[in-house]
Amino acid sequence: MRVGIVTATYLPSRNGVATSTALFARGLRDLGHEVRIFAPRHPQMPPREDGVYRLNSSFAGARALGAPADYPVMLAPGPLLTSRLPLRDLDVLHTMHPFLAGQLALRWSRLSGAPVVYTAHTQYDQYLHYAPMPGRVGRAVLRPHVSAFARRVDAVLAPGRAMVDMLREYGFAGRVDLLANPVDLASFRAASGAAFRTEFGVEPETPLVMYLGRLAPEKNLD
Template sequence: MKVAVFSDSYHPYVSGVVRSIDLFREELSKRGVEFIFFIPAYGNIKKEKGFYRFFSVPAPTNKEFHLALPFSFKVSKTLREEKVDLIHVHSPFLLGRLGQKTGRKLNIPVVFTYHTLYEEYVHYFPFARTTARAVTSWYTLQFANKCSAVICPTETIRDYLCQKGLKTRSAVIPTGIDLEPFSQADSSWLKTTLGLKGKKVCLFVGRVAPEKNVDFLLESFQIVASKLKDVVLVIVGGGPELPHYQKKAEELGLGNSVKFIGPLPPEKVPIYYAGADLFLFPSVTETQGLVFAEAKAAGLPAVGVRAFGSKSMVFDGVDGFLTGLNPREYAEKVILLLRDEALRKLFSQNARKNAQNFSKEYTARLMYDLYQSLLVNPDR
């Protein structure tokens, strides 16, 4: 089986979408699936066989992310020559749209992974955000209904899309992770290296940006730090808004209580999970929240906000807590878990157990089965 991947995000840019693509590619390759990629070009990246890069420009609101110009007269020819059986698109825009249109033209099944609640990113629009939200929501649904199948990371997201009018075939397939690096990492490294011995460490991992609700995180943590001594928030991740949040932490009097680590390569992230005591992730824009699975694998209880992605990833009162969008309520749950050692230990044990549902081997098998079924019956 040969699959063509069309994605607006790929290396050297790093994101949850990129990590998802890499993990499925790694596992499905073991099952004999071959991949070719249609992705944005970044600078002078060396050409690789099977990777077709499109001229791209930096996004106005994020210079690290490049927008591909999805124009080529060779795509259809390339897909025929490569004898592609199936197209997997990871965005409803630009290259994703090109992949969908080409698949329909060549009568090749098209799978779309609904990675993101796209309408929740309209804060990047300079104006008419209400209109932009409505148009984006309508457009993504229309795009999804023109695909052979839509992959939803959680049952909650599938229910949401069905309520909006999703008619095409759908499947719930979370992005899996390699559990071992998170469960086997050195738990003493973080506090020793950062000089945090004797302190309770809360961890955030993700893009440091408005859509991850970082303002809310800092405001909540200010309450936590005012109630507890020797507690530190470690923030792993980068983004164009990083200086803004560093300044905000200072303004909130958290200069000594928040450590911004910046972006890290994926292989270095597990050691941060392993050394923390609690995982904080109040984003309300996730379709899954892969970081919750990583936290579970490391045995970290999590505190999230009741939203689409987190509701399917955090079992409230079992391996973490979910709260409303209220900084004080959020802080109270954080304080409870930091103070109650026995409860935190119980949640930690439950988190490790529940992490098994997100092993990369299990989720890749679900994806492979979907691919196979579409080749047998693409119109079901």
């Protein structure tokens, strides 16, 4: 299959969606599929990226929207750039975003006739403290938009029950299939709980939990 992934964030940005997208692409390619990733330009992106097609972006726009510093905002491509993108022979389009990237996926599906799959990856209510507007206003705009987008696509996926519950709370009553986020277990093979316990004086019988990620309110670390 020829799979087009339309994403608002991709490596070298460091966040869950960028990481999941890269791992999904690797896994699909290992299975013999062709993957084309359509992502915003990043100043630290490699000079050559096989299968990655960069769209114009803005860091100033990211700051205005309250996005993290390492998250350039994708800009809508014009007709000339769109005509140069390999879109017409895609078999399926996938996105994790109900905003511009998702709208592009819907628009591009009309060029190829490919179905659109949406993975609900982000609990947007938990990120409203970054937005330059009152949370009440943000929720009033956000929830119906996400629900309406989910109704327009051909399939909706979620990595866990929390995301399904979010979609239901937003008003989406359609089918949602569970598909866990990919994890590269090889990255953790060298981890040694015994060495950590010795270094920090943690007894063998004491439960040990590790968290790896951002220290931010939406991560619910408390």
